[in-house]
Amino acid sequence: MQEVIKKRVKELFDNNTIVRAIGWENGEFFYDHTPAVFDSAADMDVFVYDNFCASNLSKYLINHCAPEGKTLVLLKPCDTYSFNQLLTEHRINKDNIYIIGIGCDGMVDIDKIRALGIKGITKITQNGDELVIDTMYGEKKCKKADVLLEKCLSCKGKKHMIYDELISENEDEMPQDASKRFDLVNELENMTSEERFAFWQNELSKCIRCNACRNICPACSCRKCVFDNSASGVASKANADSFEEKMFHIIRAFHVAGRCTDCGECTRVCPQGIPLHLLNRKFIKDINTLYGEYQAGETADQRGPLTDYTQQDVEPTFISDKEVK
Amino acid sequence: MQKIGVFVCWCGSNIAATVDVAEVVQAVKTQPGVAFATDYQYMCSEAGQSIIKNAIKEHDLTGIVVCSCSPRMHEATFRKTAQAAGLNPYMVEIANIREHCSWIHKDKNEATQKAIILANAAVAKVNLNAPLVQGESSVTKRALVIGGGIAGIQTALDIAEAGYEVDIVEKEPTIGGKMAQLDKTFPTLDCSACILTPKMVDVAANENITLYTYSEVEQVKGFVGNFSVTIKKKARYVKEDLCTGCGECMSKCPSKKGKDEFNCGLNNRTAINIPFAQAIPNVAYIDAEQCIKFKTGKCGLCEKTCSANAIDYNQKDEIIEREYGAIVMATGYEPIKLDKFDEYQYSKHPDVITSLELERIMNAAGPTGGTLLKMSDKEHPHSVTFIQCVGSRDISGRGKPYCSKICCMYTAKHAMLIRDKYPDVEVNVFYIDVRTPGKNFDEFYRRAVEEYGVNYIKGQVGKVYEKDGHLVVQAVDLIANKQLVLDTDMVVLATAIEPSKTARDLASMLTASIDTNDFITEAHPKLRPVESPTAGIFLSGVCQGPKDIPETVSQAGAAAAKVIGLLAKDKLLTNPCVAHSDELLCNGCSQCEKVCPYGAISYIDKEVNDHGVRETRRVAQVNEALCQGCGACTVTCPSGAMDLKGFTNRQIMAEVDAICK
Amino acid sequence: MQKIKLENINELLQSMAQIGKVYAPIEKAGQVNYYEWNKDAKLRLDVLNTVKSAKDVFFPQTEDLASFKTEGKEISIQAEKPLDEDFAVFGVRACDVKSFDILDKVFIEENTDEFYKARREHGVVISHACNEPEETCFCTTFGIDASAPKGDIETYTVGDTLYWLPVTDKGKEYSAKLGNILEEADESQVNKQKETIKAIMDKLPLKDVTTQAFGAGKTMEYFDRPEWKELSEACIGCGTCTYVCPTCQCYDIRDYDTGKSIERFRCWDSCMYSDFTMMAHGNPRKTQTERFRQRFMHKLVYFPDNNNGEFSCVGCGRCVAKCPISMNIVKVMKALGGK
């Protein structure tokens, strides 16, 4: 697949369809690929596409859809939702963008492999459902499904929501575990209020306010975040008190509620491993149950659930009236 | 930092008895920004206002807080006071220490402490207030009246008489409304058509009035003084300017199966039709659903017949855009659907009719030529039974909770007319209460009972059923306290009335508030009964609440007076507490635009200088004349670019902080 | 040298806790950071890199400086007092130990920061040698020996035993207070272990990363290099690298209104943030490229300029592991220095 994509992108450079391409470039190791902007066909030599290209490239387009020349972007199926959402919000200009939708069969979490006790990894190759892992201490194997990134565990499907052309072999494959998407949210909801509080207190108190979750998020694309704006009255930088991280994460989740495509980047990048997607998914679940199924970014012309209403909407009292566990 | 003066009002003993005003004065003096504080018996009095004015001048105050009654009472007063002393009126905040404090608390210490906190919150807000200036907007000197019944007609005539242009939009092919369908009117028993049709003719003749019949309001944009309305004029397939109303086409039309709406569907009409003889405009229209030409492509008889060449099968709906300064809702009413009242057999038995149907039967132009006949066999009835409050004052949920107001009187009228014309007919009226408050109303009702021998029975009808070819009414006589089983030939249902089905959609287009029964809400039930809370929207007739004709006409005149008052102005002052977008923070995401009920937000590409970086960005712009200041947009804006003047994020948070201290 | 069985380590920590607070790598919600130890804490001496470095102990992410009260035009100032009690930080890896030297240069050598200095004076650094360096480690680049971690007391894990070697006077004094919980041991096991570790270090993939191209006096040579733009292209401007870095020391001073007083506190800040140098009339570092350059130029050129050629990086590899887009100082050094 990597070579097919590389060849095609080079062609597009050569026939002047595009002037730049956004993809991934090789890192120091086999797993640390960096998103990169390629300016010519020759640049594409270091292009890479494999099990470790998890980053969602759609947000880079905000700064790279300038008027001169077309920018090519490689989008995995889940990334196209973010792309559509950015289109909806007029943050990017499709006229200047050329999308190649590329197939994806799930991205691998290197930390999960390490957690299996596999050390000194030098190379990983995929063999069907299995990963063959070369290490300094000999060859190891594991099931790919066991080491998928959190965000891939509730894959929305292999279908691209928007593209100019496709390089994909599994476009129509349906997600296997979509039903499990809200399992953890349910689990939390079924805890007692005290247990939930303890869970989140424990998780959120790890937050170092590095803003990685915010800055990687394609929905958090504000030119200036309220939390960075000293004139907003709520600016804060580091957590001086346990309240501040709660404030930050609640408001962040609220600001992306109805706009979050559940791309999972926030959780992927959190250096402290906070399951931030569980905040976003809570909103998604509530929106789905209360206001009807909604998937942000499915198309570029939807009206978000928070800029919409029906006269019959549920009253907020339904929360306080819920049974106390 | 501001220099704030705080003025604590005693309101006689209303405040001072429960709140230690001196303590409040002492406490606020320590607040940041407070340069002066004092108290006085009645701040709203001349003397009180002088204290404020003098303090503003003497201490060079930049803002004031008045701790007094509700801002709904005297905010305007104190703003004027401030303005008179050279202070921007929006540098005034009121701490409501009467309604929200002294009047509801008994413990003096508790009330005093709360008053201090409320004062502190107001001070905290004023510290962040900025002077605001009211904008000006122009007034388009033309009014729109939606609905061409007696309410709309009267309003339009009055406005036109004052010299202003006025347009009427009527969804039916003719104006006249419900009143045109009535036979006689209570309590004078004069002929409805005779008093209405001259007014309809006046409308047609008035140069200031433009009629859009067979038309609907599609979209309303804008705001008081500057509404922009899209009107859809439905295709009549008859050229209005050519048709003479001669009626030849109707006599030739082979399609005769359409229900005659004017006669409540009691008889049929032709596909090409003029609703009634005095219709204004007196122009035919083609009901495309009934027309053979439209259904099969063949026929065309009317076209051949028409000597004026007025028929045009290719006519299209026409979209008209017009500007207005004021809009009057006169959308009127409909009788409710009776499908939930099966016990009366209305849908099953042709001799169970509604009162409006009876009006048509009694009318000389009606389906029976004015003769009272049973619709089942066109025979003369010997007994007629009226049932009151069908769907009115209903708490079962099947009907309406309110009293429809006109039924008692029109039933008395009907009963009296029947007894007058057909003394052989026995008339029974089942009622819950007979309500006759109105000039000559009770006298009228008593005449029905005493002079005309109408049999009034207090009690509810349990059910109506057919037996041996006639109807049986099963009821309770509450006074005699016995079950009644009554044979009768006709049953007339005094059906509840409800606002026109179009009212709710129109209200949302006009952003006029509407209540749960779909009556348009007035700005104040007592003091502003003909205005909607939305500026520039006025109410005429039953759309505001059940009314009879004289009440409707007086309200129509009142609405007209309000419209004239508005159109007479050259400029309107706008509310300065409007949304404002900081273009440096704006992402251009369009979320705010989606929730704005007034279409006040638009997006433009604009070059900005963001800390030395110059670039063109898509940014939100608020039309300050359109914005009404609800603030819905501010919460959709994640970056806080959109804020509301007078209620900024910082101001509200400052109040929160002060309260939670 | 002394030793204790790892299974008894809680007893050791218990005794240490009696002397003063003990900060150690402790797991909470799946992540290991330095927290104060208590008997319910989950000690993770095996984990190489904590998420936040040990600098958190001496230069905490947030700390109060002063408290103001205002009334009318009057103000009262109540300054926070620097720490005045002894504590220990246990399990510090060689790279983090070295980072304290770098922070000392910033906070103590000139314009001394009393809050930091007090913590350094009161804190005993108990280091822990690395047994299984990871592929992200490149401490050797900065001359750090992971097998001999320095600090006031060095510790080593060999098999099921923790070896304990007080190095400085402060370390010896501290060890003396522990009584006889540790038993005497010889150094042979530890020395053997050191050799093994060194052998592994020689095989690490980043062992060849070199600082040769960088150092004092090279500001103008590197400042306008075109690579900065390419390298920074993917940078999302978060503070992850800064906040996990043991040597980054930028901070902000902010006020918080509690309603009763104004608390002035200091907190970490990041030069990667877009508002870091923002002023009302402009920003001298307008794009992420300039901010990105600043961070690496500071570590590789500016800091050496002011500190006799010493680099402000210890090769701990946290940024290598944690950067959301996998851009890091190693890639920067290779891209700029290799050519």
Next chain:
Amino acid sequence: MQVNSEFKPKIVAFCCNWCSYAGADLAGSSRLSYPADVKIIKVPCSCRVNPLFVLRAFEKGADGVIICGCHPGDCHYSTGNYYARRRMTLLFSMLDYLGIEKGRTRVEWVSAAEGVKFSTVMNNFVSKIYQLGENVKLGDLRCRK
């Protein structure tokens, strides 16, 4: 439930200008008492209430936050309270999810004519807050010192 007699809750009530604020005025002019712990902030419409304000109140030491607006369908701005309803439903649900006592937040629709309802609502809300006691889960401890 143990009730601390010393506990004086801080309760912030956001009231829309057109209905609920007027309802509170009516409660006042009708002398319908409710505890002084409630302090009202006037906003033009319930849709002006930003979740930030609610959290800000808790941050600074509030024990309860209640938002009052016109009945759905009666909004002066026609649609404001519909948006407010969705926003607050989701926000409150999130707070509950984070383990914050759900009784601390509430939305009530109170019209200008419902002075009695205003007073009843406030009495009920305040007694609920007394039951819950001090808000320790969602506040900045520096403000509680």
Next chain:
Amino acid sequence: MCNCANGNIDKLIPQLAVITDIRTDTPDVKTFRVVGVDGKINFDHKPGQCAMLTLPGIGEAMFSITSSPTNTEYKEFSIKRCGTLTDALHSVEVGQQIGIRGPYGKPFPVDTEFKGKNLLFIGGGIGIAPLRSVINYARDNRDDYGKIDVLYGSRSKEDLVDYEEMTNEWVKSRDFDLHLTIDREQEGWDGHVGFVPNYLKELKFDTNRIAIICGPPIMIKFCLAALIEMGFDKTQVYTTLELKMKCGIGKCGRCNIGSKYVCKDGPVFRCDELDEIPNEY
């Protein structure tokens, strides 16, 4: 306990002071006179140095001390309204207490390089603030310096800071010439009209002097170019830089340019020194 020069626990902790006088210089510049709560402020400064002023809850910012060190009674700060803190300062009244810490930065070399030299001060707008301290210091130690020229310009007559002091006191000094200019013609102004760099060229100073420039970046740039054109060497020209600052002691990282920290190594720079640091200001 008190290890610091300013008698406080740490350099970052301000000491209490009080504003004893507020002078409105221009529509957006006010000069504040500050003394310690118990009389004197317990730190001395040299011309060109700065101090951090605090209004609790609003914030802290660095300002140039505009009074001369020869005046030990008080310190003055000329402050232009341009942000949250300066807005707040502009609204306070005499008697307001504030926090102050300092002195920060490297001063002008008044006792070394400047000594015995002719001095040419070039200021624009609020840029006169740091210069005023040096000018008054030089006037107070008149014998130590040669000819003094002050070239100062602003948008309009109203925007000339310290106009009264300049025209009433400075001009009375020995060997002292004041050259004022405003950007545009204005009624009631019979002085020079034109931008500072242009006026500088017109005045044709010889190179036997040291030039000190302070003003908006664009003015500094053109004045420096003009001076070079006139034959000045960069080592004869001094200027000051302005960057965001928080700590004032070269640690917080904001004002770092190359290996320099403006708060500690500046704000005064000799123009040849600027060539050695990246152009990131």
